[in-house]
Amino acid sequence: MFPPTRIQGLSRVVLKLFHLILVGFSLRSSRLSRLILWLRFLFWLSWFIAIWTQSLIFAQQIECHLDCILRHTLTFFQTVSHAFIVVDTFLRGFKVEGNQMEEVVVCQAADPWMASTVLAMLLPILGVEYLVCSNAPEYEYRVRIYHLKTLPSFLALQMQIISFILEVMELNIRVRQAKQQLVILARELSCRWPQSKQRSDHLDKQIYRIQALKLRYNELHQLFDKLNSGFGGSLLTIIMVFFALFVCNSYWLFVDVRTSPLRVYAILLNLGFIFNVALQMSAVCWHCQQSHNLGRQIGCLISKLVKPQGSKRYNDLVSEFSLQTLHQRFEVTAKDFFSLNLHLLSSMFAAVVTYLVILIQFMFAERNSRHDSG
Numbered sequence: 001m002f003p004p005t006r007i008q009g010l011s012r013v014v015l016k017l018f019h020l021i022l023v024g025f026s027l028r029s030s031r032l033s034r035l036i037l038w039l040r041f042l043f044w045l046s047w048f049i050a051i052w053t054q055s056l057i058f059a060q061q062i063e064c065h066l067d068c069i070l071r072h073t074l075t076f077f078q079t080v081s082h083a084f085i086v087v088d089t090f091l092r093g094f095k096v097e098g099n100q101m102e103e104v105v106v107c108q109a110a111d112p113w114m115a116s117t118v119l120a121m122l123l124p125i126l127g128v129e130y131l132v133c134s135n136a137p138e139y140e141y142r143v144r145i146y147h148l149k150t151l152p153s154f155l156a157l158q159m160q161i162i163s164f165i166l167e168v169m170e171l172n173i174r175v176r177q178a179k180q181q182l183v184i185l186a187r188e189l190s191c192r193w194p195q196s197k198q199r200s201d202h203l204d205k206q207i208y209r210i211q212a213l214k215l216r217y218n219e220l221h222q223l224f225d226k227l228n229s230g231f232g233g234s235l236l237t238i239i240m241v242f243f244a245l246f247v248c249n250s251y252w253l254f255v256d257v258r259t260s261p262l263r264v265y266a267i268l269l270n271l272g273f274i275f276n277v278a279l280q281m282s283a284v285c286w287h288c289q290q291s292h293n294l295g296r297q298i299g300c301l302i303s304k305l306v307k308p309q310g311s312k313r314y315n316d317l318v319s320e321f322s323l324q325t326l327h328q329r330f331e332v333t334a335k336d337f338f339s340l341n342l343h344l345l346s347s348m349f350a351a352v353v354t355y356l357v358i359l360i361q362f363m364f365a366e367r368n369s370r371h372d373s374g
Contacts (some may be wrong), residue, residue: 011115027094128272295330
């Protein structure tokens, strides 16, 4: 093994620091003692109970209009989603399973591309939070309370999404390696010189390589299954929360643009939230689409291994491998409710426009009712 380069060393430091952030937000539980698990769980449980109690009391004391209802709804969705992940992580921390998928990507990996992805995702998040903190005195009291209550949970959901992206990137690297091995084998078997490579006895000698690739493909499919079981529930809740965030911030952006005098900081803040959600969802769907495409490319490459002059055992093994790729696809799903791919992204943006129009209609109806009553 060669010693790590300076870039790899810096990448490992960035990923380890990111792993500590995940542990702090109760998104990881590996290698933690039960005492720390209990203390962390009780801390977050106390925080959630305080937030829900304060929101309930605050909602009973004031008369809520549309903007207030949206903020209370987002507070509930974000905190409940984070609470679900905290409970799930807490329960997983007590499970001792040798075959359970460990979060090794952010602990031991030293891939500069993964570290740069973390930094590229974190910098816009930090920029938006800086806008929130720097302009806090200009907000109304209810808006400041909303940002304070949702800040930990909103950051935790974004950290979970980034960690999921890293896991998918790591799996895609392994799939590309398997695909490259298959490409090399297909090129060797397609070569017509020397003629001895076209004989059935030579093809029979390559059976062990096909079996190794078939076994490798099965291991990769099991890793995707573990990824779906480990992140499926949290992905389902996070995508629902992100959809609501995208719709609400688009609505508030529309309201701020029409407000006179123009509040530039509010417009930039809403644009920042929209950009972060769109960036993270686009990255998730794009990398998951890459997994699906790589699996299909492997299935297409297997057809090049079919040789009419090969033995029955050889061709049966190739056919079995081809059927395996048809039934064991590299699909990333949210608890089997839907697959994460670019089609989901386009459907979400179309739904955002629909719900945004509905909210705008409610806004005008509310203003008309106030004008009539006044």
